[in-house]
Amino acid sequence: xxxxxxxxxxxxxxxxxxxxxxxxxxxxxxxxxxxxxxxxxxxxxxxxxxxxxxxxxxxxxxxxxxxxxxxxxxxxxxxxxxxxxxxxxxxxxxxxxxxxxxxxxxxxxxxx
Amino acid sequence: xxxxxxxxxxxxxxxxxxxxxxxxxxxxxxxxxxxxxxxxxxxxxxxxxxxxxxxxxxxxxxxxxxxxxxxxxxxxxxxxxxxxxxxxxxxxxxxxxxxxxxxxxxxxxxxxxx
Numbered sequence: 609x610x611x612x613x614x615x616x617x618x619x620x621x622x623x624x625x626x627x628x629x630x631x632x633x634x635x636x637x638x639x640x641x642x643x644x645x646x647x648x649x650x651x652x653x654x655x656x657x658x659x660x661x662x663x664x665x666x667x668x669x670x671x672x673x674x675x676x677x678x679x680x681x682x683x684x685x686x687x688x689x690x691x692x693x694x695x696x697x698x699x700x701x702x703x704x705x706x707x708x709x710x711x712x713x714x715x716x717x718x719x720x
Numbered sequence: 721x722x723x724x725x726x727x728x729x730x731x732x733x734x735x736x737x738x739x740x741x742x743x744x745x746x747x748x749x750x751x752x753x754x755x756x757x758x759x760x761x762x763x764x765x766x767x768x769x770x771x772x773x774x775x776x777x778x779x780x781x782x783x784x785x786x787x788x789x790x791x792x793x794x795x796x797x798x799x800x801x802x803x804x805x806x807x808x809x810x811x812x813x814x815x816x817x818x819x820x821x822x823x824x825x826x827x828x829x830x831x832x833x834x
Contacts, residue, residue: 642822651810651825652763695762699819706770707753707778708819712762 609634614696614711622719625686629714631679631696640699641672643681645692646713652695655681686718723747726811726826733833739798741829743811745791751814752794753823754778754786756807763810769794770817801833 611634621627633641641658656663658670658679669682679696696711723746733739743752754766755778765778767786775786783805787795798805808830812823 640819640822644822651827653825654822657820657822697822705765705778706751706776706817706819707765707768708823709765710755710763712760 610711611635611700611709612696612698612711614694614714616712616714618715618717620717620719621686623686623688625718626682626684627686627716628683629681629694629696629716631681631711633677633679633696633698633709635698635700635703636674636677637701637703638677638698639701640708641670641679642697642708643668643670643679644695644697644710646695647692652710655694683716686716688718688720691716691718724811724813724824724826726809726829728829729827730830731832733801733831735802735833736800739801739831741796741798741809741811741831743794743796743826745794745813747813747815747824748791749813749815750791751817751819752788753812753814754784754794754796755810755812756780756805757810757828758807766796766809798831801831803833805831806833807831 643655644652645655646652662671667684693713695713753768755763769775769788811826
């Protein structure tokens with residue numbers, strides 16, 4: 609089982625749609641969670657951290673369910689510029705590895 | 721944005737030759753990381769460093785070595801390049817041991833081994 613699993617997509621949605629991505633992780637001791645965005649042939653960039661209480665940043669909402677070891681990202685009112693790959697990222701606390709583990713990414717294509 | 725640069729940006733090399741990739745940061749961050757990114761695998765950790773001369777292996781470290789003699793530089797060496805090491809290599813930095821703030825990435829190095 610992969611440590612961080614995501615549906616690779618692609619998700620093809622029209623402008624203005626709401627889209628949700630999910631991610632599961634294997635390490636129940638993980639403490640830090642993030643969503644990164646990666647544009648084609650570019651480096652990943654931090655989109656937002658994910659907190660236990662859930663958090664929102666404009667059109668983006670992230671939620672964490674520790675009991676189910678599940679993270680989600682909701683994008684409302686999709687824009688063409690949201691087209692990218694979204695990476696779910698988890699800190700592998702307790703494994704002895706002081707590093708982040710990345711999912712393979714979910715590709716989003718927003719169409720006019 | 722954090723000051724982190726990778727060099728070279730692109731490289732083509734022959735099988736069996738040694739290759740060194742450089743990551744340079746101006747942020748004085750303690751933690752530095754090398755990842756490779758391949759289709760279907762996402763980003764996989766090669767090696768990381770938690771201080772000068774302190775390094776550790778990641779999940780795909782075979783065939784790679786690293787060195788960190790200064791805070792600002794983290795070098796990744798492919799001892800004898802193979803075609804399976806054709807990939808995009810990303811360096812990342814962090815100033816948090818608990819990684820509460822995530823990483824900042826460099827722009828990547830596209831390496832092709834022929």
